[in-house]
Amino acid sequence: MKHLILTTALLLSAPAAFACEAVTVGDLTIQHAWSKATIGADRPAAFYVGITNSGSSDDALVGISTPAAGMSMLHETVVTDGVASMPHAMRVPVPAGQTVQLAPGGYHGMLMVLTAALKEGDRFPVTLTFEKAGEVTTDVDVLPLRSEGPDCADAGQ
Amino acid sequence: MLGLGAWRARNRPAANAVLPLPIGEMGWQLTDHRGRTVRPADWLGRPAMVFFGFTWCPDVCPTTLSAISGWLEELGTEADRLIVALISVDPERDTPEVLADYVGNFDPRIVGLTGPKAQIARAADDFRVIYRKVPRDDGDYTMDHTAGVFLFHADGRFANIVDFHEDRRFAVPKIRRTLS
Numbered sequence: 479m480k481h482l483i484l485t486t487a488l489l490l491s492a493p494a495a496f497a498c499e500a501v502t503v504g505d506l507t508i509q510h511a512w513s514k515a516t517i518g519a520d521r522p523a524a525f526y527v528g529i530t531n532s533g534s535s536d537d538a539l540v541g542i543s544t545p546a547a548g549m550s551m552l553h554e555t556v557v558t559d560g561v562a563s564m565p566h567a568m569r570v571p572v573p574a575g576q577t578v579q580l581a582p583g584g585y586h587g588m589l590m591v592l593t594a595a596l597k598e599g600d601r602f603p604v605t606l607t608f609e610k611a612g613e614v615t616t617d618v619d620v621l622p623l624r625s626e627g628p629d630c631a632d633a634g635q
Numbered sequence: 636m637l638g639l640g641a642w643r644a645r646n647r648p649a650a651n652a653v654l655p656l657p658i659g660e661m662g663w664q665l666t667d668h669r670g671r672t673v674r675p676a677d678w679l680g681r682p683a684m685v686f687f688g689f690t691w692c693p694d695v696c697p698t699t700l701s702a703i704s705g706w707l708e709e710l711g712t713e714a715d716r717l718i719v720a721l722i723s724v725d726p727e728r729d730t731p732e733v734l735a736d737y738v739g740n741f742d743p744r745i746v747g748l749t750g751p752k753a754q755i756a757r758a759a760d761d762f763r764v765i766y767r768k769v770p771r772d773d774g775d776y777t778m779d780h781t782a783g784v785f786l787f788h789a790d791g792r793f794a795n796i797v798d799f800h801e802d803r804r805f806a807v808p809k810i811r812r813t814l815s
């Protein structure tokens with residue numbers, strides 16, 4: 479009971495609550511869309527999201543766009559011989575029956591030439607383009623720079 | 636590549652080319668995010684945790700800083716003796732003021748260090764760190780850099796590396812062994 483009250487209180491107060499909502503397109507469910515706050519508008523931002531494919535055929539995320547940035551693309555952070563780099567990812571596979579995370583240290587949307595700094599508590603739309611399922615737009619919650627992801631009750635992280 | 640070039644120019648013995656030098660044998664001089672000069676000798680007598688990064692970095696660096704902040708919180712006051720330093724590989728943009736804005740978002744024990752390009756190159760050599768400037772599609776640039784976190788004993792001897800994707804369950808005991 480105590481736990482339940484605590485959870486409810488957190489949900490009411492947490493600005494991250496919207497990141498826990500899901501949007502769907504075809505067999506795909508898009509959830510936990512978030513970004514880290516930026517210091518000023520000169521720096522790039524990273525966009526993270528979870529994509530679940532409940533269908534029986536593979537799909538792939540092939541692009542993102544948002545009015546919050548002049549240029550958006552998919553990146554993958556890779557560590558080779560201890561050195562981190564983030565090459566452009568042409569496509570992020572979303573295999574049938576699996577959940578793929580764009581998450582810190584791996585795949586991410588790279589938002590460049592921001593129209594304004596991303597401030598904690600802000601929300602902005604991002605449109606995801608899939609090879610088969612087509613386009614879908616989700617709202618993105620801006621969490622603190624230190625955040626490791628939205629705190630959702632279903633522990634989808 | 637800058638770091639590597641300077642390394643070759645000084646032609647040090649290649650035997651330990653992959654491991655950082657002991658802190659006492661390092662030769663850099665940098666400025667912290669509060670504007671104070673820091674030299675390797677200032678760290679001797681305390682264990683140290685050092686990593687490289689830059690504040691324009693959207694993914695790797697905030698992820699590392701979040702992880703380190705989590706480790707420090709788990710260690711609590713045990714980690715108060717620990718030197719925790721982020722050395723910028725992007726001194727063109729990362730002035731002490733810029734670093735101050737950035738590290739202020741994480742555990743207050745984390746210190747940001749920057750300096751002239753030659754001193755950054757020297758530090759990278761001493762830690763055996765690689766970094767290079769990479770042009771971005773929007774005309775700006777990003778930096779590739781060694782992502783591991785280096786641990787040193789209080790006497791300056793190199794102790795261990797926490798790799799970028801290493802789990803907290805392994806990272807915290809590694810740090811604890813360096814503290815004891």
Ligand SMILES: [Cu+2]
Binds near residue numbers: 588
């Ligand atoms: Cu990127």
